[in-house]
Amino acid sequence: VLGIDPGLVDTGFGLLEAGPAEVAVLDVGVISTGRAAALEARLHVLHGTLQGIIAARAPALLVVEDLYAEYRFPRTALLMAHARGVIYLAARQFGVPIIALSPAEVKRAVTGNGAAAKGQVQLSIQTLLGLNEPPRPSHVADALGLAVTGLARTTGWRPGRSRR
Amino acid sequence: VLGIDPGLVDTGFGLLEAGPAEVAVLDVGVISTGRAAALEARLHVLHGTLQGIIAARAPALLVVEDLYAEYRFPRTALLMAHARGVIYLAARQFGVPIIALSPAEVKRAVTGNGAAAKGQVQLSIQTLLGLNEPPRPSHVADALGLAVTGLARTTGWRPGRSRR
Numbered sequence: 001v002l003g004i005d006p007g008l009v010d011t012g013f014g015l016l017e018a019g020p021a022e023v024a025v026l027d028v029g030v031i032s033t034g035r036a037a038a039l040e041a042r043l044h045v046l047h048g049t050l051q052g053i054i055a056a057r058a059p060a061l062l063v064v065e066d067l068y069a070e071y072r073f074p075r076t077a078l079l080m081a082h083a084r085g086v087i088y089l090a091a092r093q094f095g096v097p098i099i100a101l102s103p104a105e106v107k108r109a110v111t112g113n114g115a116a117a118k119g120q121v122q123l124s125i126q127t128l129l130g131l132n133e134p135p136r137p138s139h140v141a142d143a144l145g146l147a148v149t150g151l152a153r154t155t156g157w158r159p160g161r162s163r164r
Numbered sequence: 165v166l167g168i169d170p171g172l173v174d175t176g177f178g179l180l181e182a183g184p185a186e187v188a189v190l191d192v193g194v195i196s197t198g199r200a201a202a203l204e205a206r207l208h209v210l211h212g213t214l215q216g217i218i219a220a221r222a223p224a225l226l227v228v229e230d231l232y233a234e235y236r237f238p239r240t241a242l243l244m245a246h247a248r249g250v251i252y253l254a255a256r257q258f259g260v261p262i263i264a265l266s267p268a269e270v271k272r273a274v275t276g277n278g279a280a281a282k283g284q285v286q287l288s289i290q291t292l293l294g295l296n297e298p299p300r301p302s303h304v305a306d307a308l309g310l311a312v313t314g315l316a317r318t319t320g321w322r323p324g325r326s327r328r
Contacts, residue, residue, distance in 0.1 A: 085249025
């Protein structure tokens with residue numbers, strides 16, 4: 001399951017695989033595009049890099065953050081929607097299903113509380129995935145949260161219950 | 165010059181070519197995707213069709229409508245931004261420059277009045293391009309307006325003055 005936290009400057013991703021006993025983090029990273037680059041150039045880098053990751057890793061599912069929480073910053077939301085457009089396109093081009101989850105759904109799945117603080121979410125992700133420290137930067141943490149939640153949905157793994 | 169009026173259900177396009185004496189309409193149409201189709205499927209159809217048009221026609225410039233007038237309908241604007249994302253991507257993939265124009269800029273270029281009524285814009289486009297009737301549907305009319313304005317910018321053609 002590949003979680004993606006879309007942005008136009010930095011897009012975080014985290015790739016998880018469910019094994020028989022535990023969930024493994026296969027890859028995490030940030031796709032960065034120049035802040036000064038034109039919109040079309042940034043979308044091209046994002047789409048091309050994502051195509052490479054999907055081709056190499058063949059995830060069973062893509063999970064992105066839903067956009068509807070972003071209305072307070074309409075310009076940011078609109079730019080992120082452009083990024084989401086090429087992410088959805090890449091998913092479809094490789095025939096990988098893609099779902100969108102709200103931040104509240106991720107918080108609930110990861111911590112059991114849909115209104116959990118950001119630090120609590122990161123600590124829970126660290127525990128769930130057996131990481132040495134909380135995931136950073138925040139785009140990667142959010143991408144891992146999306147992937148954990150997507151994995152819980154597709155495999156029946158219940159991170160908020162079985163590991164706490 | 166290829167004008168594109170992006171939508172997720174229907175995207176209008178209009179392709180213009182400036183000849184020595186007049187501007188020719190090479191192609192107009194609507195790229196329709198099923199209203200019931202998933203977002204990723206609609207973006208895939210839009211991107212693929214647009215790639216085909218760009219590959220076949222090699223326009224010198226793409227012109228799309230700017231989004232910032234759409235804040236009154238944030239959900240619509242967000243969906244349109246996804247469509248714009250794959251349009252910008254297609255432009256970049258073929259190395260075609262792409263610009264965004266506001267409705268007011270188009271109205272001003274086409275009629276000389278940035279606050280012209282829709283019907284007036286369509287009549288002006290009909291006259292400028294020597295069409296037998298006003299362009300329809302409105303997605304095509306808007307796409308032609310964008311292309312006319314883009315052409316005026318790149319060639320120095322001044323539609324609002326020389327033809328009226």
